[in-house]
Amino acid sequence: MATVLATPLFSPLAFSPARNNLSCSKIRFDSKHGRILNSNGAQKLNLSKFHKPNGQSTRFLQMGSSKEMTFERKLSVQAMDGAGTGNTSTISRNVLAISHLLVSLGIILAADYFLKQAFVAASIKFPSALFGMFCIFSVLMIFDSVVPAAANGLMNFFEPAFLFIQRWLPLFYVPSLVVLPLSVRDIPAASGVKICYIVAGGWLASLCVAGFTAIAVRKMVKTEMTEAEPMAKPSPFSTLELWSWSGIFVVSFVGALFYPNSLGTSARTCLPFLLSSTVLGYIVGSGLPSSIKKVFHPIICCALSAVLAALAFGYASGSGLDPVLGNYLTKVASDPGAGDILMGFLGSVILSFAFSMFKQRKLVKRHAAEIFTSVIVSTVFSLYSTALVGRLVGLEPSLTVSILPRCITVALALSIVSLFEGIHFSSSSSSSPLPNTLKNIHNDFLEHFQGPIRLLQQL
Template structure:
């Protein structure tokens, strides 16, 4: 379905991410079946359950490739400007998280909707020592083979693919097995990224090719010459489609709390855009760089389409900023939600996805699967509302006026 939708959207010249559209389509089909033929909806859910558990088990891994190649995206940014951007990203993430979370609770109190317990969600099994040893053997064997036969599979990207993929997977497995207290400050996504970077660095050192060329082989974005990152990101569309099943499981809560979901997402989207523009102006960040980081809380595909509406924007910087925002969210979101006393899965899910999009969604839902449906909805709606807001000429002009 993911492949079909991608081809259809390309043929129709539609820039909106096809997977988000597909997610809402699957959710609608399940709801209609549940109303007309409940047994068919139950059978469909039962059929896809093993695949959903597989995706849930590996979910953060599919968002890692952009983090691994981050050094290539930011290498040309001046240090002073980079520091200002980091300040805006960190402060903006915390502000957006707070606004979305408390807005959800405030609207709930306003409409007087009582919170009910979510449907229990199955948790995937932990990784076994056999799996870790198996991937370790794959890494060592493929690394040695790549060193001695650098074009054995036709291109260097294909030759590097097995050991770079194995190093990424190994890092995620090891990170997932760390004690819970350690994971609060050192998320498996960080461990996974570092592991992949170390694998690339080791190959670059022993082959004397350097780190950057190897990272270039990690994510080529060329279908005929894929790297390890391309393989992992190839799952992303299917992952987003699968969110529909989690949303359907919590359909009663979704319907019951629609007011706070929509209101908090809209408020958070508007706040994120204008607060970023204002912060850039106040700390003296160059206007072209400020424009490039405006959609920091929106998923990469839509963020790139938003900055294309502004002249002089740096799309590479946009992608890098979105990834770093997600990284901060993935690493600190659970601890920060606890400190802000946001306890229920609805507020936690909305706040996470509204401030840290896919990476934050993957990180939180790996530990709190009951929050995934609300992450998924906020993840999609934040991108949709952000795109709609920025497509209005008056809004773009007001943002440019603030940026200066």
């Protein structure tokens, strides 16, 4: 039977792709008769005469075999060298990717920090992150119109930071849920029921208002319905990440238990295990089946994980739950907790929305009328309806003010609440009638949001 002759027997040049294909197509070895045949079947060389009667190979073939083995060893060494070079290049790429992420994310965090400082110095109560988001989006749109390559370059540069924020986005909203047991402790049960009623019912009402507004505007402007461009999904969490964070949690939990002030303060000492417990809850919650995540959302999972970790530490240390939750969110810049670290990303989350909007600029432009009209109408409805219902059900004025921005993201809600700090609701209808209260809200709203509304209408 004729078989293809192994190319290493001939020349090292046979390992080039072109030479290898040529040799294999023209030369065959007939193992039955010990002959080398060309592609036409003609005999080129008879190897039987190089064998001794006892079946042992001559020195010629032994030398050839030795050369072949030496050549194969050289190939093995070269392959190992190639693998080493590949590993080195992989490490270099990983280091470069991490450096790229740190630089791009650091720029966004720095921009958020300096914007906050500038707005505070200028006594501007408008959310600085929202202003920054509009600026970034405007710059990207201008570059896209004038120099598209510059816009693509900016997007590519900040893409690692954008994907990082997108991947860990739910974590940045968790701290408020983790410390919820401390927030609701001083609220009377009756007021708590009213708040739940307003938040749940108001969420459904605002959703309906936004939906019906979008549908009505779509019918009026006759928007063409097309499929949205697919967005890149964050990469799933690996087993290495799960075990790494688990190790951090165990080590930091035990260390904080035996050395409660090893990092200077209890908040700093508790920070590693409270942060890792929150991250672990999010990783585990993200890996749950879709049917379970519809009810048990990853945000709930990581908040519950952090509370259970705080409860376990409070029980083991004898301090109780309240001090540990107090260390989770201190709101002190010089002594931050795990929640302060996470909430420090909220401004950068708003800034990153500019890149999301730019990626979906075609969709935003096509549905601009529905998007901005429904957002403005539903936001105004939410503010006014919350104040009205809070008044009707007799909710305390301070609690009514705290839930006014119930349909606004946490990153902006904190700033929105500050806009209404001067507004006081009274339970007595004679001293502060409802129309005057709503009028004050209306005037304050227009004073601070007149510019952004005009900007939204122009986009």
